[in-house]
Amino acid sequence: MNKLFLTEQFNDSISGVAYKTIQQKKRLLAYFAEHGPTAIGDLRQALHLSVPKVTALLNELMDEQFVKDYGKDNSTGGRPPNLYGLAAESAYFLGVDVHRTFVHIALTDFQKNIVEIKEYVPYTLANTRESLSALCQLIEGFISQLQTPREKIMGAGINLTGRVNSATGYSYSFFHFQDQPLSQIIGDEIGIPVVVENDSRAMAYGEFAAGVVERERNVLFLNLDYGIGMGMVLDGQLYYGKSGYSGEAGHMPVFDNNIICQCGKKGCLETEASGWALLERFKTRVRNGATTQLVQNPEHLEDIDLEAIIQAAQSDDVLAIELIAEIGEQLGRGIAALINVFNPELVVLGGSLAATGDYIRLPLLSALNKYSLSLVSNDTELKVSDLGNRAGVLGACLLVQHKFLSTTD
Incomplete structure (x- = not known):
């Protein structure tokens, strides 16, 4: 199988007719990725190409084994046309979702199916x-146990928290040790082209492409974990901002307090509405005499983490439920401000805190009604992530596929 044209975007020497053909092939594959098997007549209209040109491109792509003939379309009247679409096994994409204490890693095929996943x-x-180095070894270990040939893996998407510029390949919060882009460093190590992305943006794309998002084109995704991240889909496209650092919703100056945020400033949304804030409130309440099934011995209080509090709430721990409700109310103030500014169709709650369901959602909704403009919020729906803990890793796979099929024309 020839994967040359998918990676020719890195070759500056390609020009003229050859370059135009590469772009047309990518447009054709991208259309299949979004719409599924399609007849030649519909492809001609959608891509504004002649029937002979579409036929020639399809024949080349079938020779290269990226596309296959799915047979007759029996849903239409008259003489049914043949349907053409992606060959699932022709190309694969790797996704790596990096967290503080663990990694999710997965492989998807050309039709967005998860082929292998380790969580x-x-x-x-x-x-x-x-x-x-440990991350590179972990990725290499995953690849080495796959039955899929390495040469069929077109690219790897790696999600990291913090400031990531996916266009340049640099991460400024983690692993910024040398002049080379992080994407190049890891790519050289594992022998596969790499795209690095902010974790919240990848989660947003995962939900947009394969999750709870239906027809909405303007979506805010809130990643509720220890911190608060946000990914934005505006008019159907991920929004990056000028430097690629958009979405720092957790650092909006919402509160008039003296709590120092992780970023070093005071009053950020994260200081009173994040996993870090929940953890600190929980410990403070226990030290002040509150009871909880989670802590029998106060000496073990420092061993408690966010995941333990979430599990306690799911087991009907009164203190955990009460504090999550407080966090939800404060979070609602921040989301109300975002709704007032962006007027989105949909807000999606994801990340570990979203797993608490109505414990955080109901007080959040109450705060939205209190703080947002009713004319704006009435047009905004609130949903909890469909993909759960797989939003990031699936988003990484789908984003790298999207980037490798992107065109410049």
Whole structure:
């Protein structure tokens, strides 16, 4: 199989007719990826190409084994046309969703099906060369046990928290040790082209492409974990901002307090509406005498983490439920401001705190009604992530597929 044209975007020497043909092939594959098997007549109209040109491109793509003939379309009247679409096994995409203490890693085929996935693989994220080396080894270990040939893996998408510029390949929050882009460093290590992306943006794309989003074109995705991240889909496209750092909703100055945020400033949304805030409130309440099934011995209080509090709430722990409701109310103030500014069709709650369901959603909705403009919020729906903990890793796979099929014309 020839995967040359999918990676020719990195070859500046390609020009003229050859370059135009590559772009047309990508447009054709991208259409199949979005719409599924399609007849030549419909492809001609959608791509504004002649029937002979579409036929020639399809024949080349079938020779290269990226496209296959799905047979007659029996849903139409008259003489049914043949349908053409992606050959699922012709290309694969790797996704790596990096968290503080674990990694999700998956492989999808050309039709967006998950072929292999490993979740909660132990890993410690730290801004050290050792942590970067461990991540590369983890990815290499996953690839080595696949039955899929390495040469069929077209690219890898790697999600990291913090400031990531996916256009340049640099991460400025983690692993910024040398002049080379992080995408190039990891790509050279694993032998596969790499795209690095902010974790919240990848989660947003996962929900948009394969999750709870239906026909909505303007969507805000809130990643509710220890911090608060946001991915924005505006008019059907991921929004990056000028420098690629959009979505820092957690650092909006919402509160008049003296709590120092992780970013070093005061009053950020994260100081009172994040997983970090929940953890600190929980510990403070227990120290002040509150009871909880989670802590029998106060000496073990420092061992409690966010996941433990979420599990306690799901087991009907009164203190955990009460504090999550407080977090939800404060979070609603921040989301109300975002709704007033962006007027989205849909807000999606994802990340670990979203797993608490109505415990956080109902007080959040109450705050939205209180703080947002009714004319705006009435047009905004609120949903919880459909993909759950797979939103990021699936988003990474689908984003890298989308980027490798992107065209410049």
